[in-house]
Amino acid sequence: MNGFLMEPYYGIDITEIDGFDNLHCPEGILKEIMDRAGRLFGAETYLLVNGSTGGILSAVSAAVRRGETILMARNCHQSVFHAVYLNECKTEYIYPPILEKYGLCGGISPESVRAKLADHPEIRAVCVTSPTYDGVVSDVKAIAEEAHRHGIPLIVDEAHGAHFGLDKRFPKSAVEMGADLVIHSIHKTLPALTQTALLHVQGERISRERLRRFLSVYQTSSPSYILLAGIEQCVSILEQQGRALCHQFFEWNRVFEERIEHLRYLHVFSGREADATGIFAFDPCKKIICTVGSGLTGRTLYDRLLHDYGLQMEMAGQTYATAIMTVMDREEGFVRLADALDRMDTNLTADAAGETACDVWASADSVSAGLPVFVADTIASAMEREQETVLLEACSGRIAAKFIHIYPPGIPLIVPGEYFTDGLIRLLRSYRAQGFTIEGMREHNQKVCVIGREQYA
Ligand SMILES: Cc1ncc(COP(=O)(O)O)c(C=O)c1O
Numbered sequence: 003m004n005g006f007l008m009e010p011y012y013g014i015d016i017t018e019i020d021g022f023d024n025l026h027c028p029e030g031i032l033k034e035i036m037d038r039a040g041r042l043f044g045a046e047t048y049l050l051v052n053g054s055t056g057g058i059l060s061a062v063s064a065a066v067r068r069g070e071t072i073l074m075a076r077n078c079h080q081s082v083f084h085a086v087y088l089n090e091c092k093t094e095y096i097y098p099p100i101l102e103k104y105g106l107c108g109g110i111s112p113e114s115v116r117a118k119l120a121d122h123p124e125i126r127a128v129c130v131t132s133p134t135y136d137g138v139v140s141d142v143k144a145i146a147e148e149a150h151r152h153g154i155p156l157i158v159d160e161a162h163g164a165h166f167g168l169d170k171r172f173p174k175s176a177v178e179m180g181a182d183l184v185i186h187s188i189h190k191t192l193p194a195l196t197q198t199a200l201l202h203v204q205g206e207r208i209s210r211e212r213l214r215r216f217l218s219v220y221q222t223s224s225p226s227y228i229l230l231a232g233i234e235q236c237v238s239i240l241e242q243q244g245r246a247l248c249h250q251f252f253e254w255n256r257v258f259e260e261r262i263e264h265l266r267y268l269h270v271f272s273g274r275e276a277d278a279t280g281i282f283a284f285d286p287c288k289k290i291i292c293t294v295g296s297g298l299t300g301r302t303l304y305d306r307l308l309h310d311y312g313l314q315m316e317m318a319g320q321t322y323a324t325a326i327m328t329v330m331d332r333e334e335g336f337v338r339l340a341d342a343l344d345r346m347d348t349n350l351t352a353d354a355a356g357e358t359a360c361d362v363w364a365s366a367d368s369v370s371a372g373l374p375v376f377v378a379d380t381i382a383s384a385m386e387r388e389q390e391t392v393l394l395e396a397c398s399g400r401i402a403a404k405f406i407h408i409y410p411p412g413i414p415l416i417v418p419g420e421y422f423t424d425g426l427i428r429l430l431r432s433y434r435a436q437g438f439t440i441e442g443m444r445e446h447n448q449k450v451c452v453i454g455r456e457q458y459a
Pocket of ligand 1: 081199
């Protein structure tokens, strides 16, 4: 009987029938939507019906040839790692600074990009995530300048920042800052259906022929016109009401910020904290509610907001829970979140024992211990080796054969080919104890996949 729920959609669920254009070779109505989106975002724009994931796979594939080296932020989303895997690329990483007090990552500094590019002339493209899942924006303009000085393109995964540039009070968009390829999940922060996204390209560094080729590889040949019509509607809403929606957002957000200012134990991160160094700008749509010193973990805060206040958070970290407020939220949403935080905060007592714990990456641990990061040449070659499954407790010093991550945010804690370090094992144990779902572990989070010992002798 469930089928009846979907009945209204059957009538509009067409694909590329006569008169309805072709996503992979657009000349009619889809071309018009692309052009309108391009005008809004200031670039040449492609429509994506397979999320930012499809755009990122295509962008990396277009920018870097098989086996070449990419410089990427270690806190990129798994889709960037998957693109690297599929293209058998080599990787150089930039590690964002860790803001220990909040358990958050800072931004990627242009200086760290400059240093890597100077040391590794073989790098063919740079890729960073800005804003991060936590709303942290990097200095994309300066990073683009560093990449361009070496004649290579910059890809910015701006999946969470599709609203940037719509109002000058939001951070400037990566397109405006000069990135060559920019990917937007419009379904995350704009009025658009899940899976809809945009890919923007500008300048001469990216071959359009390669880009279109890979978009055809990674996107379906039967795109849903429900999704495509959803993109058109999103563009229309922004064209007609974008300014007013942003204006409203900033008005309600101002009141929200005033209300949460006096919280005693919970702290809503603004990026303007004196000790929040390494952050170029911060996305006001992200409400990172830090629990350090409050006696709560991010997970308990997330659960309480859901069960006691009916507020669905975007994600829980170890020491914070994240809410996303967008230009489509109503005043009621801001008021309910402020009320809930106010009420919870009043009932808390200081807990100095509250620990900060930030995600650590096995490879960052290895770097600081002076160990090699990778045993294999590439992620792809590590994944092809003989594997075995061992208990988490017994995997220190072994080499991962699979990605492991918490979703969200979907940033690999370990990448195939990297060493399991004691720091990562501790982190995974604490995630397990707090009830997080850990993707990539086996048998109820007890075991991990490693490369057989004889494979790297
Ligand atoms: C930073 C980042 N990039 C890319 C993606 C993939 O986006 P999509 O779900 O639209 O494929 C996500 C998804 O959460 C993300 O957080």
